[in-house]
Amino acid sequence: MTVSARAATARSHEENLIKPLTAFRPKLFVGSLISGGVMALLFYSWGYQIFNDIGVAGINRPVFWGFYITNFVFWIGISHAGTLISAILRVTQAEWRRPITRCAEAITTFALMIGGLFPLIHLGRPWIFWYMVPIPTYRGIWPNFRSPLMWDIMAITTYLTGSLLYLYLPLIPDMAILRDRALKETPKTLRAFFFRIMAIGWRGTPQQWHSLEAGIKAMAVIIIPVAVSVHTIVSWDFAMAIQPMWHSTIFGPYFVVGAIYSGVAVLMVAMYLLRKGLGIGEYLSDKVFNNLGLLFLAFALLWGYFTFAEHLTVWYGNEHIERLVFNERIFGKYSGFFWTMMVTNVLIPLAILPFPKGRKPLGTAIVGLAVLVGMWIERYLIVVGTLSYTRLDYTVGTYAPSWTEMGIFVGSIGMFLFLYFVFVQTTPIVSIWEVREGHHLEVKAQRQALAASREEP
């Protein structure tokens, strides 16, 4: 490939990937409007709950936690998509990661923002949530660091800060590209101003590249243990309590695996939609879907193993109260949920993903949707399935979500889609410079191979 041809490819990458930002796309616009409307449902329902008190939710005694905590765990779980894909693949230098890191990191950030809302939504008095924040005030109130909820706050704020940084760092060179174009084409607009701010003076000097790469590398290594700790701590909200089928030592790793599993599921669906909607199949290629599909399969098996181990030990141990919850889950009141979960989380993935034909975009997206349903059910079973049964038989209860809770749940999905739609329209969803870099590395490798073959006698 000649020098000018290579420059042309680099330019075409830029053109292809910037297109969604410059051209008006009715689909994206309508999508943002609709999802924005659905998001409004979240804030309407939440406002309604604040004005009319927490009682408008369906939670009761003994099921003190319901939809809100289910959704909290669900969204925090999804936030593990970005970390795994991006950080682990970066650390191991897997080349096929390049086109997908950014859309994965965006999932992390947005899912975390939504997941972080739910503990606030679920509070009885959300306006004094800051009692949990260690601010030294004259009131002398200091949070209780023995409480897993405090660990949650620490872990989630750390993770949110880290993943925002981790999303932003690789964004800087792309923002500079956009800034340069915007300054040339439409100077003195809000758009140009926005990109100027976001590019924070990036000029692409060797010194800057060096710092950026060092920063990205450091963040990739830091964010992995942070992510693992986050979902471990979320699981400890349950495991530290003495309730039946919560008080389990494997909950930490079990939840981390489940979180990554649901995160990959969202990523598969998102990648499918991005490929369809933006016409960037060249980058989100079948190879990427195939590789991610294999990872997905590995997590399906891991999750299945953990679920089996967890339930087998409870059944074998046969403690009275654990057995009660277990029986209701497998054979009784919640068996419909449980077996649906087994179908969506184990049966469907194992029927589609082991086959190369199944690891195509559509196949993986279907499995992704199924797993999302299943993982939501898993959290619901853990929260409500346990709390419905109490040690003193006299207080056994039941739970049904109210309209407020459902509105907030549906609204949270709308919020995620809305944030993603906005992101796609303001940011290149495939990292331009990373794709370019990959392209250069490939050319370099080809050249070296060529030179080596010539040198051979």
Place this chain on the structure above:
Amino acid sequence: MTRWGMVIDTDRCTGCAACMVACHAENNIQTVGEVEAGKGRAMHWIRIERYYEGEFPDIKVRFQPVMCQQCGHAPCEPVCPVYATYHTPEGLNAMVYARCIGTRYCANNCPYTVRFFNWFSPDFPQPLERQLNPDVSVRSAGIMEKCTFCVQRIQGAQDVAKDEDREVRDGEIRTACSQSCPAEAIVFGDLDDPESRVSEFAEQARATRLLEELSTEPSVIYMRGGR
């Protein structure tokens, strides 16, 4: 040191529920109405659990009044992120209503399910607000509450004793439930005082505690099996 405890003689309990009524009156507990109660939101700091043995006509009913067990190792305490529930030096699980932000984690972690959440603010229609106990705060929506062992009475008696420069006498403090029990099945006192009535009961063979296998060290002792 004082360690407040209670003895409940289930062999004497007739299940009349006078204790529940007295508790409501003493502690300004809201009545939620039948719709809310149907959702499982009824609030009774003390409840009478009924257990049936045998088939009709040859049936035996056993009553078990259950309130906060004021555990020595209370599962509810460490999980509260804001110290709204904590352990007093006298062995009580105290609630600081003003601190409670309503995570409801404590209630989830209570094996006795004796914590109650204010889903809505209480409504005491005229003239009911006139019977409110001035020594006890009225809790608004979003706050957890539970049996306090009538801490206002404990403190009242301790104040009087201090003024008279003496120790609190055994039997001087009576909780509302204990005071109203016609069968005198409920006794309140200091478990650390070997002379007290509760200590005497605690040493009998009939003494037992609820869910002792969880090592929560409850301060409520149930007497059963004597009939």
